[in-house]
Amino acid sequence: MGTNFLTRYRHIAPLAVFRIAFGAVLFYSTLRFISKGWVYDFFIKPKFHFPFFGFEWLQPLNGAYMYALYILMAIAALFICIGLFYRVAACIFLLCFGFAELIDKTYYLNHYYLVTILSVLLILVPANRYFSVDVLRKPSLEVTRIPSWMIDIFKLQLCIIYFFAGLSKLTADWLLQAMPLGIWLPAKSDIPVIGPLLSQHWAAYFFSWAGALFDLSVPFLLLNKRTRPVGYLLVLIFHTLTAILFQIGMFPYIMISATLIFFSEDFHLRIVNKIKSLFINRQESTSYDIFLPAQTRIDRFVMLLLACHFLIQLLMPVRFLLYPGKLLWTEEGYRFSWRVMLMEKSGAAFFYVKDPSSGKKFEVNSSNFLTPYQERMMETQPDMMLQYAHILHREYERQGMDDPEITVQSYVSLNGSGSRLYIDSTINLANQKESWFGHKSWILPFVDKRK
Amino acid sequence: MTIILISCSKSNTGSTPPPNNGGTDETLVNIGTNIIVPSYQQLSTNAATLDAAVSAFNTNPTLTTLADAQNAFKSAYKSWAAVSEFEFGPATDLFLTTHFTNAFPTDTVTIINNINGASYAIDGLGNYAAQGFPAIDYLLFAYGNDAALARFSTNANASGAKQYLATLTSSLKTKSAAVLNKWSASGGNYLDKFNKATGVDAGSSLSLLVNALLLDFDVNLQNYKIGIPIGLYGPSVLPKSPTKVEGYYSGLSSQLLIAQVQACQNIYLGGSGSGLDDKVAATNAQKGEGTLNNAMKSQWATLITKMQALPEPLSAGVENESPAINDAFTEVRKMTVMLKVDMSSALGVKISFQDDDGD
Numbered sequence: 178m179g180t181n182f183l184t185r186y187r188h189i190a191p192l193a194v195f196r197i198a199f200g201a202v203l204f205y206s207t208l209r210f211i212s213k214g215w216v217y218d219f220f221i222k223p224k225f226h227f228p229f230f231g232f233e234w235l236q237p238l239n240g241a242y243m244y245a246l247y248i249l250m251a252i253a254a255l256f257i258c259i260g261l262f263y264r265v266a267a268c269i270f271l272l273c274f275g276f277a278e279l280i281d282k283t284y285y286l287n288h289y290y291l292v293t294i295l296s297v298l299l300i301l302v303p304a305n306r307y308f309s310v311d312v313l314r315k316p317s318l319e320v321t322r323i324p325s326w327m328i329d330i331f332k333l334q335l336c337i338i339y340f341f342a343g344l345s346k347l348t349a350d351w352l353l354q355a356m357p358l359g360i361w362l363p364a365k366s367d368i369p370v371i372g373p374l375l376s377q378h379w380a381a382y383f384f385s386w387a388g389a390l391f392d393l394s395v396p397f398l399l400l401n402k403r404t405r406p407v408g409y410l411l412v413l414i415f416h417t418l419t420a421i422l423f424q425i426g427m428f429p430y431i432m433i434s435a436t437l438i439f440f441s442e443d444f445h446l447r448i449v450n451k452i453k454s455l456f457i458n459r460q461e462s463t464s465y466d467i468f469l470p471a472q473t474r475i476d477r478f479v480m481l482l483l484a485c486h487f488l489i490q491l492l493m494p495v496r497f498l499l500y501p502g503k504l505l506w507t508e509e510g511y512r513f514s515w516r517v518m519l520m521e522k523s524g525a526a527f528f529y530v531k532d533p534s535s536g537k538k539f540e541v542n543s544s545n546f547l548t549p550y551q552e553r554m555m556e557t558q559p560d561m562m563l564q565y566a567h568i569l570h571r572e573y574e575r576q577g578m579d580d581p582e583i584t585v586q587s588y589v590s591l592n593g594s595g596s597r598l599y600i601d602s603t604i605n606l607a608n609q610k611e612s613w614f615g616h617k618s619w620i621l622p623f624v625d626k627r628k
Numbered sequence: 629m630t631i632i633l634i635s636c637s638k639s640n641t642g643s644t645p646p647p648n649n650g651g652t653d654e655t656l657v658n659i660g661t662n663i664i665v666p667s668y669q670q671l672s673t674n675a676a677t678l679d680a681a682v683s684a685f686n687t688n689p690t691l692t693t694l695a696d697a698q699n700a701f702k703s704a705y706k707s708w709a710a711v712s713e714f715e716f717g718p719a720t721d722l723f724l725t726t727h728f729t730n731a732f733p734t735d736t737v738t739i740i741n742n743i744n745g746a747s748y749a750i751d752g753l754g755n756y757a758a759q760g761f762p763a764i765d766y767l768l769f770a771y772g773n774d775a776a777l778a779r780f781s782t783n784a785n786a787s788g789a790k791q792y793l794a795t796l797t798s799s800l801k802t803k804s805a806a807v808l809n810k811w812s813a814s815g816g817n818y819l820d821k822f823n824k825a826t827g828v829d830a831g832s833s834l835s836l837l838v839n840a841l842l843l844d845f846d847v848n849l850q851n852y853k854i855g856i857p858i859g860l861y862g863p864s865v866l867p868k869s870p871t872k873v874e875g876y877y878s879g880l881s882s883q884l885l886i887a888q889v890q891a892c893q894n895i896y897l898g899g900s901g902s903g904l905d906d907k908v909a910a911t912n913a914q915k916g917e918g919t920l921n922n923a924m925k926s927q928w929a930t931l932i933t934k935m936q937a938l939p940e941p942l943s944a945g946v947e948n949e950s951p952a953i954n955d956a957f958t959e960v961r962k963m964t965v966m967l968k969v970d971m972s973s974a975l976g977v978k979i980s981f982q983d984d985d986g987d
Contacts, residue, residue: 206985213983286985360911364976367653367826424829426986523973525965540861542851549980576864588965595915596969 183329186322186468189307190445191438193260195331196304197452198434199295200258203270206427207251216247219284223548225568226281227561230611235280246273257299260309264300271296282561283554287517288428294334295435297486301479302327303469308449320469324476330483331438334490336396341494341515343392350505350519351389355381356592357521358388365422375422391415399439412436423518500616506591506623508558509616524556524589524599528565530573531582541569557589559600559620566606583607591623653826656833658901660822663894665811667710672804674704678764679797686790689780691773698768702880704800705761709887713844713895716836718810718818723751724803726848733872734762736770743788750799759796762874767793769877830981838904838977841895842967849888850960853881857946858953870943879941885956886935893928904971913974920970927963934959 210216220237228235237243250273256266274296278289303323305311312319350356359381366376374380391411398408416429437445497510504511505520531538543552546568555561566583573581582605589599600606604619681700685693708730715725728751735757742748748755757763767789768776779789809815811822825833852874855861859868873881897903908921915923934956939945945953972979 210985215984218982284984288985360974360976363911364828424983424986426984428986521973521976523969523979525968527961539859539864539866540855542861542863545863548982550982550984553978553980553982573864578864588969590969590973593911593913593974595913595920596965 183326184324187325187328188442188446189303189321189323189327189469190442190449191328191440192302192304192323192331193308194445194448195328195435195438196260196263196299196309197258198437199299199431200254200256202427202431202434203254203292204251204258206431207247207254209427211244211247211251216244218548218550220277220280223281223551225546225551227283227551227555227564229279229282230560230613232279235276237280246277249273250277260305260311261314263305263309263311267296267300271300281551282512282558283551285512286426286428287515288426288431290513291338291431295331298330298334301483302330306469308453320467322466322468324469324471326480326483328438330487331435332400333487335432335435335438336400337487337490338515339392339396342517343389343394345494345514345516345519346385346389346392348519350592351385354592355385357519358384360521360593361423368421388415399436402441405439409436409439419518425518428517496614499614502616502620503623503625506589507617507620508560509620520592522557522589522591523553524587525596526556526562526585526587526600528569529584529586530569530578531584532578533582534579546572556587559617560611562587562600563606563609563611563617566609570607581607594623594625597621597623652823653834654902655898655904655907656826656837657823658898659837659895659903660811660819660833662899662901664711664714664822665808665819667707667714667891668804668808668811671704671707671711672801672808674700674707675797675801675804678704679794679801682793682797686780686794689777689786689790691777694768694773694777694780698878701761701764701768702878702883705765705875705878705880705884706887708761709884710891710894712848712888713841713891714837715840715844717822718807718816722803722806722810724807726844728756729760729800729803730762730848730874731757731760732762732765732852732874733876734758734760734766736766739763739766739792743792744785745788750795759799761800762876764793764796764800765875765877765880767796769879771877828976828978830978830983834907834975835977835981837895838967838972838975839979839981841892842964842972842979844888845892845960845967846964849885849892850957850964853885853888854953854957854960857942858949858957860957868946868949870946873942873946876941876943879943881942882935882938882940885938885942886932889928889931889935893932896924896928904975907975908971911974913970915966915970920966920974924963924966924971927959927966931956931959931963 220243221240226237238246250270253266253270253273256262257270271293274289275293278285278293303320306318306320306323309318346352362375362381362384366372368375395408395411395415398404398411401408412433416433419425420429494514494516497504497514500507500509502509505522526543528541528543529538530541543565547555547565555565562585566585569583570581584602584605585600586602587599588596590596598621601619601621606619609617609619678697678700681693681697685697711719711724712726712730719725738746738748738755738758742755742758748758750759767779770776770779780786780793783789811818813819822833825831825836828834851861856866857869857873859866870876875881875884895903897905905921905925908924909919911920913920934952937952938956939948939950939952942953968979971977
């Protein structure tokens with residue numbers, strides 16, 4: 178078994194460094210989330226939420242408890258970073274983070290999905306058994322050699338992300354129309370130095386093609402030892418550029434820190450020694466190897482779990498093929514697929530409530546129900562429109578109206594297409610149901626007039 | 629496809645490039661200097677004239693002085709229609725907002741209580757709908773000139789009415805002057821800040837301007853000034869409500885609508901200088917068979933025609949279910965979609981922007 182490339186033993190240092198770097202970024206970004214006032218804006222202020230399908234029973238905690246949840250999340254992230262009560266901390270982090278993510282689709286981000294996945298993977302590996310507070314606390318925990326798969330799963334996950342992000346850019350919009358960069362880059366022409374370049378016609382094409390090429394090639398560049406430095410340099414350039422050009426938050430920093438895991442164990446050992454030398458003068462390096470004891474049954478179970486996970490990872494991004502119509506327009510199969518920065522989409526939706534008994538119809542003031550942010554996200558995403566229609570149905574029934582009909586007049590512009598009617602305005606959305614993978618027939622098809 | 633490419637490159641070399649000359653934005657400079665500041669100047673002047681006319685009326689309430697005050701009110705109210713689009717920066721800081729200045733229907737109960745000696749703070753929590761233009765509209769016009777004159781001369785609490793009216797016009801005068809001062813180069817010089825905040829990010833002047841313009845157009849004009857009175861828009865099934873039009877007592881509604889649409893059009897076109905139209909034209913965004921810019925220009929023109937066709941007073945038109953009003957509403961709705969969906973996405977300006985962690 179030891180000769181298998183997955184179970185071959187490697188040094189644990191890359192995993193320990195990954196734990197520290199990722200934990201630190203999570204800690205920082207959780208504090209940032211709290212300090213920006215988003216706990217209030219996103220969870221406490223809204224009267225209604227848009228939970229993910231199957232999680233409609235989730236409700237945000239009351240005011241102060243929601244803050245407590247985020248503080249607990251921050252502490253858990255810090256514990257992951259320093260490797261203290263590691264598994265418990267990782268589980269707590271995942272639970273808190275996952276809970277917050279599932280409450281409302283409005284705030285869905287690819288990088289939150291990434292954080293969720295990486296925290297699951299972290300729970301499965303003993304990243305605390307080297308260079309951690311847990312080891313200081315209980316020296317018997319220390320190991321230096323772990324099976325290779327415990328590191329490779331992170332590499333595989335990152336490769337999947339880049340690769341599918343690249344694949345999703347191979348569209349006419351992205352490559353032939355240079356959209357949406359053709360809209361976004363000229364809008365940034367006031368940036369110093371590179372600004373004037375961005376309004377050039379070729380710039381959007383250059384960045385589109387370069388971006389797609391980067392995403393598709395960087396997994397291979399990082400995997401290959403000889404091209405790794407070039408690959409990582411490109412990672413740095415790419416993510417720094419996106420951080421400058423777009424409002425993209427923590428994502429660049431997560432990727433920049435996570436991709437360090439591709440480097441060799443020597444590289445990571447040097448990092449570990451650098452950090453050690455900050456705290457202690459005398460270098461005491463473990464000169465002998467301690468192998469992680471095999472727990473055949475548990476390992477087999479974990480392997481099975483991972484096989485399922487990666488199978489899902491490969492299937493999720495291509496599930497859009499199950500649906501008719503243009504993916505970016507219907508957004509059926511859009512989330513959880515590493516489609517990043519692919520659309521400039523904006524919409525306007527006017528919801529109508531009709532009282533069937535009197536036949537009277539009126540337009541709803543959506544700002545009475547949703548925050549501006551929720552409203553804006555809802556206006557371009559059909560599943561959220563459906564949820565909103567159900568919210569309206571419920572609320573007006575509560576006010577005594579018998580089975581109100583909810584319709585919407587909705588216009589959306591996608592990647593500069595100009596606004597078109599988006600939803601069949603004759604359909605009573607209150608009667609439509611959400612389903613796992615069903616197609617929403619009431620989304621009007623996108624007709625591209627440019628072709 | 630190829631055609632698009634060619635036309636794009638042509639325009640990028642031929643026509644106006646996205647205005648960006650050494651860190652300034654022509655459009656912002658023009659709109660700030662030649663539209664926003666003069667509009668506040670106009671409002672400030674007219675509010676001062678109104679305050680003076682009210683003061684003259686209070687000293688000597690006659691039908692003549694009432695007519696003077698009423699005329700001064702009409703001019704001031706119309707000049708409000710040219711600044712309600714700029715609800716950011718100084719206007720928000722100094723409470724010269726629609727909420728405090730133009731909440732209608734006005735709260736007559738509170739107005740009467742205030743006249744009768746209830747204690748109030750002019751910008752206090754419960755007082756927002758008892759002040760501003762709608763409150764003055766009520767006091768100077770309600771139930772005909774004789775009733776209006778009696779309110780300030782023979783009625784039991786005429787002195788209370790005088791005092792309250794004076795407080796209202798003086799508050800408007802003070803606020804308009806303060807906002808103007810904040811914008812002026814000689815005062816707070818917000819104009820300079822406005823000119824320098826280029827780009828499209830949250831907090832950039834373009835983002836503030838587009839969002840404020842859209843809010844004023846979508847919420848104030850479309851929903852409050854037309855949608856609610858015709859009973860289309862509201863929290864529940866409501867009958868038509870002619871009394872809920874803007875400027876109900878003076879019957880100024882239609883003229884105010886025309887003034888507001890003209891002001892919005894002027895912002896879009898940038899008067900005779902660089903406006904949002906130049907920015908939209910530079911993007912080459914399409915709408916239907918032609919360019920978005922042409923579509924928007926023609927829609928503004930259509931809107932003005934539709935507004936001019938509105939019945940006067942609008943409240944009577946609402947009562948009679950005049951088709952001209954529904955017609956106008958339909959065209960307003962088209963413009964809202966163009967502003968909110970087409971224009972904002974062509975310019976890359978985010979509507980109701982919320983900072984978040986990005987993708």
